Amino acid sequence: MTSAAAVKSADVELTRRAAKVVPGGMYGHQAIRNMSAAYPQFFAAGEGALITDVDGNEYVDLMCSWGPVVLGHRDPVVTQAVRTQMEMGDCLDGPGPVLVDLAETVVDVVTDADWVLFGKNGTDATTACLTIARAHTSRSVVLVARGVYHGAAPWCTPVPAGTLASDRAAMGYFDYNDSDDFDRAVEAAGSDLAGVMLTPFRHVEGEDQDLVDVEFARHVRRRCDERDALLIVDDVRCGFRLAHGGSWEPIGVRADLSAWSKAIANGYPLAAVTGQEALREAASTVFLTGSFWMNSTPMAAALATIRRLGDIDGVSLMRRAGARLRAGILAQAADNGLTIAYTGPDVMPYVTFSGDVDRERMTYFAETALRSGVYLHPKHNWFMSCAMDDAVIDRALRGTEVAFAEVRKRFGPN
Amino acid sequence: MTSAAAVKSADVELTRRAAKVVPGGMYGHQAIRNMSAAYPQFFAAGEGALITDVDGNEYVDLMCSWGPVVLGHRDPVVTQAVRTQMEMGDCLDGPGPVLVDLAETVVDVVTDADWVLFGKNGTDATTACLTIARAHTSRSVVLVARGVYHGAAPWCTPVPAGTLASDRAAMGYFDYNDSDDFDRAVEAAGSDLAGVMLTPFRHVEGEDQDLVDVEFARHVRRRCDERDALLIVDDVRCGFRLAHGGSWEPIGVRADLSAWSKAIANGYPLAAVTGQEALREAASTVFLTGSFWMNSTPMAAALATIRRLGDIDGVSLMRRAGARLRAGILAQAADNGLTIAYTGPDVMPYVTFSGDVDRERMTYFAETALRSGVYLHPKHNWFMSCAMDDAVIDRALRGTEVAFAEVRKRFGPN
Numbered sequence: 001m002t003s004a005a006a007v008k009s010a011d012v013e014l015t016r017r018a019a020k021v022v023p024g025g026m027y028g029h030q031a032i033r034n035m036s037a038a039y040p041q042f043f044a045a046g047e048g049a050l051i052t053d054v055d056g057n058e059y060v061d062l063m064c065s066w067g068p069v070v071l072g073h074r075d076p077v078v079t080q081a082v083r084t085q086m087e088m089g090d091c092l093d094g095p096g097p098v099l100v101d102l103a104e105t106v107v108d109v110v111t112d113a114d115w116v117l118f119g120k121n122g123t124d125a126t127t128a129c130l131t132i133a134r135a136h137t138s139r140s141v142v143l144v145a146r147g148v149y150h151g152a153a154p155w156c157t158p159v160p161a162g163t164l165a166s167d168r169a170a171m172g173y174f175d176y177n178d179s180d181d182f183d184r185a186v187e188a189a190g191s192d193l194a195g196v197m198l199t200p201f202r203h204v205e206g207e208d209q210d211l212v213d214v215e216f217a218r219h220v221r222r223r224c225d226e227r228d229a230l231l232i233v234d235d236v237r238c239g240f241r242l243a244h245g246g247s248w249e250p251i252g253v254r255a256d257l258s259a260w261s262k263a264i265a266n267g268y269p270l271a272a273v274t275g276q277e278a279l280r281e282a283a284s285t286v287f288l289t290g291s292f293w294m295n296s297t298p299m300a301a302a303l304a305t306i307r308r309l310g311d312i313d314g315v316s317l318m319r320r321a322g323a324r325l326r327a328g329i330l331a332q333a334a335d336n337g338l339t340i341a342y343t344g345p346d347v348m349p350y351v352t353f354s355g356d357v358d359r360e361r362m363t364y365f366a367e368t369a370l371r372s373g374v375y376l377h378p379k380h381n382w383f384m385s386c387a388m389d390d391a392v393i394d395r396a397l398r399g400t401e402v403a404f405a406e407v408r409k410r411f412g413p414n
Numbered sequence: 415m416t417s418a419a420a421v422k423s424a425d426v427e428l429t430r431r432a433a434k435v436v437p438g439g440m441y442g443h444q445a446i447r448n449m450s451a452a453y454p455q456f457f458a459a460g461e462g463a464l465i466t467d468v469d470g471n472e473y474v475d476l477m478c479s480w481g482p483v484v485l486g487h488r489d490p491v492v493t494q495a496v497r498t499q500m501e502m503g504d505c506l507d508g509p510g511p512v513l514v515d516l517a518e519t520v521v522d523v524v525t526d527a528d529w530v531l532f533g534k535n536g537t538d539a540t541t542a543c544l545t546i547a548r549a550h551t552s553r554s555v556v557l558v559a560r561g562v563y564h565g566a567a568p569w570c571t572p573v574p575a576g577t578l579a580s581d582r583a584a585m586g587y588f589d590y591n592d593s594d595d596f597d598r599a600v601e602a603a604g605s606d607l608a609g610v611m612l613t614p615f616r617h618v619e620g621e622d623q624d625l626v627d628v629e630f631a632r633h634v635r636r637r638c639d640e641r642d643a644l645l646i647v648d649d650v651r652c653g654f655r656l657a658h659g660g661s662w663e664p665i666g667v668r669a670d671l672s673a674w675s676k677a678i679a680n681g682y683p684l685a686a687v688t689g690q691e692a693l694r695e696a697a698s699t700v701f702l703t704g705s706f707w708m709n710s711t712p713m714a715a716a717l718a719t720i721r722r723l724g725d726i727d728g729v730s731l732m733r734r735a736g737a738r739l740r741a742g743i744l745a746q747a748a749d750n751g752l753t754i755a756y757t758g759p760d761v762m763p764y765v766t767f768s769g770d771v772d773r774e775r776m777t778y779f780a781e782t783a784l785r786s787g788v789y790l791h792p793k794h795n796w797f798m799s800c801a802m803d804d805a806v807i808d809r810a811l812r813g814t815e816v817a818f819a820e821v822r823k824r825f826g827p828n
Contacts, residue, residue: 014514021517023689024698027531030508030708042514043506051506065505068705079500086493091479091681092457092465093789094444100428100456103435117441120534120683121704131568135576152703153567154545159701162549169580236705262705267505269534269683269706275437284438287573289566290535291482291650291676292683294444375507 010054011040029066029380036378038367046073049387051375059375060396062325064383067237070263070318071308072387078266081304085297096296102303106274109306111245112233112255113274117283119293122236122261123151125271126197128288129257130155132275133195133230136282141189142232143196145176147204150197150234170194176202177210179219186223195230195256196220200238200247201344206379208352209344217253230256230279236271237262240306241347241383244315268301314386315347321388322346328397332404337413350381353407355414361407368406374399424468425454443480443794450792452781460487463801465789473789474810476739478797481651484677484732485722486801492680495718499711510710516717520688523720525659526647526669527688531697533707536650537565539673539685540611542702543646544569546671546689547609550696551643555603557610559590561618564611564648584608590616591627593634600637609644609670610634614652614661615758620793622766623758631667644670644693650685651676654720655761655797658729682715728800729761735802736760742811746818751827764795767821769828775821782820788813 018041019025025033025041032039040053049072051061064070071078089096099118106116119125130142150156154167174185176198186193198220202210224231233255238247240263248255257279261271269292275283308314323346333340338361339354353361359378366378374396376382388396432455433439439447439455446453454467463486465475478484485492503510513532520530533539544556564570568581588599590612600607612634616624638645647669652661654677662669671693675685683706689697722728737760747754752775753768767775773792780792788810790796802810 010511014511017514017518021514021521021529022531023529023694026509027698028701028703028707030703032508041508042511043503043508044510045503046506051503054511061507063507065507066705068505073503073506074500082500083497086488086496089457089459089465089487091482092460092487093475093477093479094446094455094457095440096458097424097428097456097468100431100435104431107435115435115437117437120706121538123704124535127567131576133576134578140578152701153541154569157701159699161699161701162545162547162696164548164554164584166580166583169583170578267706267709269709269712280437282576284441285573285575287442287566287571287575289442289444290537291480292534292681293442295681295683298683 007055007057008040011042014042014054036363036367038370048072049385049392059370059373060392060399062374062376062382062396064385065267067262067383068267070240070314070385071266071305072385075266075308077308078301078304081300082268082297085300088296090297091292091295095294096299098296098299098303099294102299105303105306106272109245109310110258110274111249112258112276114277115280115283116272116274117288118299119271119273119288120269120290121151122259122271123153124290125236125259125261125273126150126156126234127153128273128286129197129232129259131286132257132273132279132283133232135286136279137194137229139192139194140170141172141192142170142194143172143174143182143185143189145198145202146173147207148176148199148202149204177213177216179216182220183223186227193227193229195232196224197232197234199234200242203237203344203348203350203381208341209350209381211345212251214251217248217251221253232257232259234259236260238348240264240309241315241318242345244310264305265298265302266305268298270298270302309386312386317386318347318384318388321393322349322384324390324393325349325384325396328393329400332397332401336404336408338404338408339414344381347384348381353414361411361414364410365403365407368403369399372399372402421469421471422454425456428456428468450777450781452784462486463799463806473784473787474806474813476788476790476796476810478799479681481676481797482681484654484728484799485680485719486799489680489722491722492715492718495714496682496711499714502710504711505706505709509708510713512710512713512717513708516713519717519720520686523659523724524672524688525663526672526690528691529694529697530686530688531702532713533685533687533702534683534704535565535685536673536675537567538704539650539675539687540564540570540648541567542687542700543611543671543673545700546687546693546697547644547646549700550693551608553606553608554584555586555606556584556608557586557588557596557599557603559612559616560587561621562590562613562616563618591624591630593630596634597637600641607641607643609646610638611646611648613648614656617651617758617762617764617795622755623764623795625759626665628665631662631665635667646671646673648673650674652762653677654723655729655732656759658723678719679712679716680719682712684712684716723800726800731800732761732798732802735807736763736798738804738807739763739798739810742807743814746811746815750818750822752818752822753828758795761798762795767828775825775828778824779817779821782817783813786813786816
């Protein structure tokens with residue numbers, strides 16, 4: 001067992017300073033108060049499948065910065081595209097030619113895209129989809145699955161502090177993969193149903209993941225068609241990782257609108273909305289803008305990322321890495337007499353220990369893995385990247401092997 | 415008269431391609447359908463106070479990318495900071511040390527900041543202020559001045575397409591600088607008044623600008639204190655340009671919360687919320703996050719920008735440039751027997767021709783200035799940058815001199 005994460009002095013010092021000038025010490029999904037105090041809060045570097053914290057501890061990064069890093073940290077092709085674009089222009093009085101190159105590439109690659117527009121945050125994209133759906137249909141109600149994350153805006157944030165009931169006045173809720181409950185929500189919306197927003201599968205922090213039931217997806221598509229309502233696929237977390245042309249491309253269920261971000265530019269700030277031809281007019285009437293939405297360098301990064309993912313068949317590489325990780329972890333759990341649930345697609349897996357009250361086993365597992373050089377999250381799905389070759393996965397598995405043995409030693413079999 | 419903007423073939427071709435893959439051909443505030451068809455849509459490069467469109471036409475950039483560019487395009491100090499940060503890490507599993515350095519610097523520089531947190535869009539910052547105010551007060555109503563821009567989210571967008579009345583259910587409105595109308599709105603909110611959001615002065619597209627009446631600002635502050643409501647200054651457009659420590663620092667009216675973006679990182683995507691100590695707890699309870707909110711390169715850009723603005727006294731440089739531009743333009747107008755209104759602070763001026771029905775004169779003025787190598791907007795305020803030395807302003811004035819003469823020739827005196 002290595003001593004990674006044993007040294008934490010620089011992190012402690014930065015954390016002490018941050019506590020004075022940042023509310024709660026840190027904000028957002030990467031705040032370690034949401035994870036475990038054993039975790040470092042601050043990072044210094046990333047390279048390929050590895051990250052290094054501010055104390056010099058190196059980890060195999062199974063979180064991929066919570067999704068954005070899809071080719072690997074500091075992918076040389078993307079970095080070069082960014083450097084080249086920086087030599088020209090970035091934030092100007094209008095977009096650069098790269099916007100058009102990127103838009104054509106997205107429309108070419110994404111099955112359901114006849115057009116595209118770009119923002120910065122995933123929440124920009126999901127909110128724009130909601131607004132475009134309402135503009136197109138002149139109706140109000142948008143249905144989403146209970147508990148599913150669509151962003152941090154008042155209409156969708158999982159934390160209600162500071163939001164109002166009126167922010168969610170026209171939202172309806174149903175259980176993912178439950179056609180009967182979905183139909184009930186559709187009936188409740190009546191003639192005011194503007195659309196339905198769905199993630200490609202059910203990925204909810206702290207819960208085992210559910211793949212989409214293809215019959216459910218087809219049912220939703222059918223109901224939307226019957227009601228002239230729109231089907232919006234929130235591909236922010238899954239896009240360009242589950243499938244190259246859209247996460248529901250393999251199951252053949254068409255999206256009217258799709259929201260993208262995270263992996264689209266390998267970590268550079270970009271989001272996108274794509275849509276079918278019928279939505280083009282509505283999309284042009286909604287005011288969608290931001291001070292940096294036309295910046296060229298994130299677009300250059302996205303163009304390089306999408307092309308590279310196509311060139312190397314990135315989805316297949318990530319599936320291979322994910323399958324190797326799954327097989328290794330399931331074997332290690334079994335060897336230690338531990339029962340785990342390994343849920344979701346291989347490229348975005350989630351692991352829980354059966355009967356793990358208060359997540360004690362998983363927290364200890366994650367902390368031990370961390371000390372063994374593997375950065376993974378105890379209650380959020382992990383992500384594969386194209387930089388994870390067999391050697392990287394085997395290195396990760398050497399860390400999880402230690403972690404499983406430690407869990408077995410401390411808690412016994414479950 | 416030069417022939418700048420005479421050549422437009424690359425722009426025409428990109429525009430043709432964009433029309434196929436982008437709704438309406440282009441979206442957002444930089445879409446030239448909102449300006450004049452004479453304008454180029456696409457830009458290739460920027461350097462200092464100059465921008466170059468995709469056909470190689472060079473302009474003095476009086477728009478500064480609509481605000482973000484405050485030191486000048488591709489400022490070498492900022493570019494080097496970004497390059498250095500890129501050699502380390504950008505989008506990792508947590509923030510880098512630069513977040514702490516930047517947060518300390520903001521808290522040090524901004525008079526009303528005891529803490530800070532960072533997002534990507536100006537709308538992220540204004541929305542967070544709204545939410546934090548509601549979380550802190552457990553009340554709903556936020557008052558804003560009629561017609562004033564606070565972002566593109568459903569609660570504040572100037573274009574209602576796709577939004578619902580419920581998105582604005584808890585908003586109240588009053589006339590800027592009108593204490594009586596403000597008091598009426600306060601009374602209407604009653605015991606449910608959470609806060610008031612104000613821009614440092616009244617800058618509304620298509621309207622002459624109004625500087626803030628200091629007595630009005632003090633009146634709002636007093637009423638907020640009486641009602642235990644919060645005063646939120648939306649410094650997204652003015653911040654780091656009107657004054658280094660906050661746009662209302664010179665008038666001594668305290669903000670409880672402030673929203674920042676645009677100029678904070680000289681064009682790199684960053685926004686910020688700052689607040690007083692009393693708001694720290696509420697700010698830590700609201701869920702504020704985005705996939706790229708912890709990215710280090712925009713923070714490195716911001717740190718370099720804010721330090722550089724301090725080192726060179728950027729505000730004074732921009733005031734000097736703005737005063738020179740104003741004096742020159744007023745003289746040129748008078749020389750041509752043309753009556754104009756030159757409103758707003760010198761660093762963010764706005765020009766209209768008196769009695770200019772349908773904006774015919776201003777549109778022609780802007781188009782002629784464009785052909786003479788000056789990029790300015792016919793119905794939006796302009797921005798000064800620190801790259802605008804006397805020679806740049808004189809170059810701009812040579813273009814506006816031609817434009818005034820052409821307006822006089824075509825329309826006669828007004």
